[in-house]
Amino acid sequence: MNMLRAISIAFAFFVTTGTISVASDQIPVSARMTTDLAGRSAQIAVPSVFRVLCSSKNRGGTGFLHKSGRIITAAHVISGCQPSDIIIVGVSGKPVHVTNILKDVHKDLALLVPNETMHGSSLKINSADKITIGSQVSTWGYPAGYHGRAPLLSSGYLSGLDQVKSPAGNPIPRWVVNAAFNGGNSGGPLLEIEEGTVIGVVSSKLAPMPQHIEKALAALKQSKNITQFIRTHPDGTKEKVSTANVVEEVLQYLRSQTQLVIGYAVLSSDLRNFLRDQSIDP
The missing domain is CATH 3.90.1280 (CBS domain Like)
Structure with a gap:
């Protein structure tokens, strides 16, 4: 009996000291994050990104303020909606109505004309046509299921360039982004972190099906x-x-497919051309 007790005590001591020994030999592999994932856009993105709601279709998305005073979003967000169906809600929580819609369904871009002046700093559209693959990017938006006033940040990397078919069947270039794009993020700005400029508009999430x-x-x-x-x-x-x-x-x-975190974004060149088509200086 005494021997069994001694063995039990020795085993307990071995487990305890062994655990402490193993713990002391472990080397943490995490490192402090030194990169600001929000980048230069952090201060202006929150008041300049809006929730876009279409009551007639029970549909929602994201939009952002352009220097023209219009709201840029994705065309599919407001597809089938009349201006009277749409409201824009910012961080203040105040709903703003829309008087007109300008859109290009092939580029998947739309401009919403609010019935009053939108307060906030507009996001600058990048003037370069070439963006380095591997660049860190971010977007702000209102994914489905999120009911907070401020837009949520999602960050990732510019992974490559692909082509998708427009409704007319024509090939349209799209940024491929390794980031968490979810329903409701469509229409949000894709921002290059270093400069804080818009290099694209969130369009869709890659979800291929057999x-x-x-x-x-x-x-x-x-x-x-x-x-x-x-x-x-x-x-x-x-x-x-x-x-x-x-x-x-x-x-x-x-x-x-839940582990797949890849999305598509409209190129800034298509966004600039769309704005020029509406006689608006990008």
């Missing part, structure tokens, strides 16, 4: 009977699939 998932969603949308439909496999065999089966399949796929 063809069979796209077909499943299309079948759900077109089906007259929401209970079940027939799915044809690549080998030609047919399968009767319930709505629940499809929803489970889609959710499983979305689950596998």
Whole structure:
């Protein structure tokens, strides 16, 4: 009995001292963050970025103040909305109504004309056409589910350049950004951190889907009977699939994509051309 007690005490001492020894041998690998991820835009971005709401479509996004006094946003944020449907809300919480909309759906850009003067410093649009890949970038916006007054900061890196198809099927260049873009961030400014200038407009989040998932969603949308439909496999065999089966399949796929943090942004060159098309000096 005494021997068992002695062994227990020795084992406890070994575990305790062993734990302390291991802890003392560990070297922290974290380092103090020395880069200001908000960059030079921090002081002016908060009062110059707005929540854009369309009541008729129950849809929301982000916009930012241009020196012309208009609000720049993404065209898809206000798609199908009339000026009377749209309100702009800034950090003050005061809703501002819109009198007119100017947009280019192919570039996915829009200008909102407020019915009163918008207070805040406008964000400067970068005049350069070439931005270094790997540059740190940030955006401010109002992602879905966030109800605070001030826009939220998201930061990342400029990863590359890609092309997407416009509604007319034409290739449109887009910045590829490694950052957390979420629903509601669309229309927000993409800022180059060092200069604090706008190099793009947040447009979308990259979320590719396999063809069979796209077909499943299309079948759900077109089906007259929401209970079940027939799915044809690549080998030609047919399968009767319930709505629940499809929803489970889609959710499983979305689950596998949660680690993907890549988004698209309209180029500043397209933004400058869009403003010139509206007879506005960028």
